[in-house]
Amino acid sequence: MKIVFIKGLGLIGSSLIRAIRMQHPTFKIVGVDADEKACAYALEHKLIDQAATDLNEAAIADFIILATPVSTIIKDLQQLAELSLKEKVIITDVGSTKQEVLKAAIPLQKKGITFIGGHPMAGSHKTGVTAGRADLFENAFYFLVNTETHDLAYLQLQQLLQSTKVKWLLISAEEHDQLVGQISHLPHIIASALVNQTQNFFADSPLGMRMAAGGFKSITRIASSDPMMWSAILQSNSQIIVEQIKQYVDELESIKLAIESDDHDQIFSFFESAKNSRDQLGPEKVGQLPDFFDLFINIADQIGSIANITQLLALNRINLVNIHILEIREDIDGVLQLTFMRERDRIQAENILTRNHYIILRRS
Known part of the structure; x- marks a missing residue:
């Protein structure tokens, strides 16, 4: 049985866990987070099988994922270099900068441990373990840093995260x-x-x-x-x-x-x-970069105008991530900006709103 150890159960970490669960339901997932409530939530909702207390418990893992801020990732890589890890373990991170992370991983690599720098270009206005979604990364670019790592290791990591449905892109740390x-x-x-x-x-x-x-x-x-x-x-x-x-x-x-x-x-x-x-x-x-997808529509200056739109979207199970009134003044129409995480949600919303006689001003 493969064991995945992940440190950091926030938006990115918990979303990766959900995707791994979909593709590899038999894998054991061990998680650790500085926030005890995040660990408790992850256990209760079966995101993880076991809550770890510190990084030492990563010694049993086949995959180690560091999903914390870059400064913490660097410290964790230094600590991992002092541990006795599995011979064929693959360590990766999701940090948003890569050169400093790669430098911190050098002691690990000198010991023959595989490290692959990674960065999924996706996010949300929501944060924390409760905001995680298996489809958060769908169609987003996922950067992998090009080093002397064997191609098989890249393939194994991609297979682990196959359900994320990302677009893999090999790139140098400097680029x-x-x-x-x-x-x-x-x-x-x-x-x-x-x-x-x-x-x-x-x-x-x-x-x-x-x-x-x-x-x-x-x-x-x-x-x-x-x-x-x-x-x-x-x-x-x-x-x-x-x-x-x-x-x-x-x-x-x-x-x-x-x-x-x-x-x-x-x-x-x-x-x-x-x-x-x-x-x-x-x-x-x-190629599709992760982004928000917006619709701009006319709304009348009437009580319940916005509620009618949000209720219509909710009844059709369309996930709306943000709503913003750009301009509305007495006796004139306003402009309502609806923001979606996925393009298919925007397309579906546009079709439904058009059928209900709303005027679409533009999309972006």
Whole structure:
């Protein structure tokens, strides 16, 4: 009987467990988490067969999955290098940066232990063991770091996680950190900086932040992420992120100078270039990246308008992950943004709402 040891029973860890259960119901799963309530929930709902007290109990495992913040993963790899592990054990992680993690795994690899750096590009606005879902990663890219690891080990890990239905992508640690730095880490910094700057700008205007809705809330949504997690991410990818911040500041400086000099052509080019690049994003271009799928619909300024829509979706068992009123004023229609985790949910919702005479303004 294969034994899977997983440390970290949050959203990602518990979702991986659920997927493993589907594909390998006879495997024994041992879990550990700093939160005792998470372990109790996982036991009660049969996500794990046994709750461990510490990393020492990983010595019996055929697979070890580290699903904690990067800083903890690094410490755990150092501890695992001191343990007597199974000869053919496969150790992997789900950390969002890879170069520092790979460095920490070197002592393990020198002992002949297989380590595969991993990173599933998926998430949710919900957190914790109760938020886990077996289909959380469906159609998302799952990065595996390309090292001297034998191909068979990659295959075994992919077979373990087959029910996640991810798109595997082999990548170097440096390329991974550059990529996620630009498309994930930098946007989180920008969103947070914009919220902080806006808060300071409206410090003497109690109405200011209350009026910050619509596009502002949409582009700063990710600023609501866990501060502790993002502090650890930036510290583990600092050199790359600093350089990307410099390039972004240069871009802002360029458009600032164009505005100061009233350079219409450069200002137009700035927006045109961004629009053309943004319009080319999508699964038909580079494959399905994990994302949220939105519908924007008209709603009347009437009591019960939103409740009618959410009830309609609930009756058809469509999972709605977020709802946001972009604009609604007295005596005019408003715009309601409905957010879905999966594209098929958005398509089904669009069909149902259209049949019920709702006007779809756009989708993204």
